[in-house]
Structure formats: structure tokens, C-alpha cells
Amino acid sequence: MNDDESWQLFLKKAFRGTGTTTRTLTTELKELGKKIVTKCEGLPLAIVVLGSLLSTKEKTKQSWEKVFASIGWHLDQGPNSCMRILALSFIQRREKERLEDIAEEYKHELIHRSLIQVAHRRLNGRVESCRMHDLLRDLAVKQAKDANFF
Numbered sequence: 001m002n003d004d005e006s007w008q009l010f011l012k013k014a015f016r017g018t019g020t021t022t023r024t025l026t027t028e029l030k031e032l033g034k035k036i037v038t039k040c041e042g043l044p045l046a047i048v049v050l051g052s053l054l055s056t057k058e059k060t061k062q063s064w065e066k067v068f069a070s071i072g073w074h075l076d077q078g079p080n081s082c083m084r085i086l087a088l089s090f091i092q093r094r095e096k097e098r099l100e101d102i103a104e105e106y107k108h109e110l111i112h113r114s115l116i117q118v119a120h121r122r123l124n125g126r127v128e129s130c131r132m133h134d135l136l137r138d139l140a141v142k143q144a145k146d147a148n149f150f
Contacts, residue, residue, distance in 0.1 A: 001042040009044060010037045013051025013114065032064045039071050045133055048114040056112075 001009065010033060011025075025033075036054075040046040050067065057063045107127065110116045115136060120128040132140070 001044055001047075003037070003042075006037045006040065006042050006044075006047055007034065009047050010040075010051045013048055014054040016055055026061070028061045029059060029064055032061065032068055036064075036068055036071065039068075045135055052112065052114040 014033065015025075033054075036050055037047060040050060050071070054064065054067060057067065107116075107130070111118060111127070111130070116130040116132050118127050118129075119131045122128045
């Protein structure tokens with residue numbers, strides 16, 4: 001992706017579902033955001049993951065600086081944290097919650113973090129099916145083989 005496309009994708013992900021609009025983006029956050037996008041080297045999946053991560057953080061210079069300072073970790077070690085999130089087979093029952101309800105929460109977290117995308121919804125708005133980015137699927141298959149799942 002070129003710089004402008006990368007920036008627009010980042011803004012879309014970093015400010016989705018928040019009351020904050022890009023019009024209230026401070027000069028400091030814009031500069032940090034541009035640095036973050038540059039570190040992603042035009043890779044859409046990296047931009048989506050970091051933008052989605054920032055969507056859950058406060059829109060402050062300090063909060064964004066922490067993410068910027070740890071970009072290497074998020075990009076290099078990220079798959080390990082992705083695997084932690086994706087480890088749905090290790091769901092443990094919490095108090096009186098049903099396993100199905102816990103799995104539903106995990107699914108929504110994966111969607112919010114842009115690790116999976118909604119493919120189809122039911123008439124009532126609930127998610128019927130999802131799809132996964134091919135790079136993330138390849139990573140999951142490799143991790144499963146390494147763990148002797150198949």
C-alpha cells in the first residue's frame with residue numbers, strides 16, 4: 001500500500017467505534033500515527049492489527065508512545081499473543097458462565113482486533129460465519145503442527 005492508503009486504513013481502524021473523530025486528532029497523535037504507519041512498511045495486516053490495538057487505548061500521546069516504543073514486540077512477538085487469543089480449545093469455565101458464552105466473547109474479541117472478519121450475519125445480527133486472513137491461517141497451521149495438534 002502507498003503512504004496515503006496506509007494512513008487512511010490506520011485512521012479507520014484506530015478510530016472505529018470511538019466517540020473521537022479524526023478531526024480531533026492532535027498534531028502529536030498525527031505525528032506518532034504516521035511513525036507507526038511507516039514502521040508497518042505498507043503491510044495492511046500490520047496496519048490493521050496496530051490500528052485495532054490503538055482503538056482500545058486512550059487517545060493520548062503517552063498511550064500511543066507506549067505502543068510506538070513496543071512496535072517491534074507487537075510485530076515480532078505478536079503471533080505468540082495472537083495464538084494466546086486463538087487458543088479457544090483451552091477455554092476454562094469461569095464461575096457459572098457457559099462455555100458457549102465464553103467462546104462468544106472470544107469470537108467478538110477476535111473480530112474487534114481484526115484477527116478474523118465477519119463473513120455472514122444472521123437476520124438477528126448475530127455472526128453466522130467468519131473468515132481469517134491467509135497469513136494468520138498459515139501461522140495458526142504452523143503453530144498447530146509445531147504443537148502436534150495434527
